[in-house]
Amino acid sequence: MIDSRPAQTDAEDHVILVEPDGSPRGFAPRATVHSRETPLHLAFSCYVIREDARVLLTRRALTKRTWPGVWTNSFCGHPRRGESFAEAIARHAQHELGMRVRTPEEALPDFRYRAVDASGIVENEICPVFLAVADGEAAPNPAEVMDLRWVAPAELASLVELSPWTLSPWTASQVPQLRGILERVPASAP
Template sequence: MPTSPTSPTTPADAASGASDDAPETILLELVDEYGNTIGTEEKLTAHRPPGLLHRAFSVFLFDERGRLLLQRRALGKYHSPGVWSNTCCGHPYPGEAPFAAAARRTHEELGISPSLLAEAGTVRYNHPDPASGLVEQEYNHLFVGLVQAEVRPDPEEVGETAFVTPAELAERHAAAPFSAWFMTVLDAARPAVRELTGPSGGW
């Protein structure tokens, strides 16, 4: 059952006990279909079938050549390990602004602070993950920005990174496993991506 939102966990409280990928201790913010907060629930419970709708974020960062930074999720991740996905994704702590969470996790996972990070809308989806049996019922806040520093991934979070053009992404997507949510969030973010990268970027 969802817990009451009257005593939300603060980012500092949540961070003191575990990383963002410790599902038994992290609380997620549950929302209704309009993105309004309705309570909290433990991370793993929220992802068990049929899944509880919760707040999430996805980040897309590009270099000066307009290439998208991808990450391959570390093999030790409890959810979707070893698959390619967008630059960074995750869940705000209860009461934490999605923008702040996006910047925080990008730095924690990749060792970089995004430049010109901007909101790119929201998307709601329901994506089961056959490999783990978990479900992504998410109200996802999208962000696009630039990366202007050397990427320094945390190996516990990220197994590999790559900068790709649209053509290279299509080839990689056809040949390698990607997260179940990847194309949904990318398609939803495309208008903002095109505004950031320009018409010649091909996105």
């Protein structure tokens, strides 16, 4: 059920529903929005990069509702009402990876996708892609992440080319568009 009223508190776990042009049209509880008929909503993807230019890949926990056990970008999430992408990125980095990140930069502002999981659940998101620099080591939340690996950007590009089915569909779509960008982020960090 879609609730077009403003969210009651910023702490409420909801997603921002959007029109095809990206304009907000309401809110829905995150726990109920992902289904076989998921409405278009706002999300983000983030790739965390270390100072040595390695990119963090994570493997989704087996308890995740969609794409369980699949390798993906560092983390994804949904901004809440009144929350900037930078605030949402900081919140999700802490929740999913137990780490802080700095200098988030928007790399693919217009990325959007629709994908159907093997269970029939649909992801349908306007999903800008961000790059951020790791600020410390990851201590992943086991409810979110079952494994992680730091890889060179070229290794990630090869993985997409050779075995895209081992990755989340959004990662397989995003990485070719990020070619040449992933390597530059640590150098631009203060």
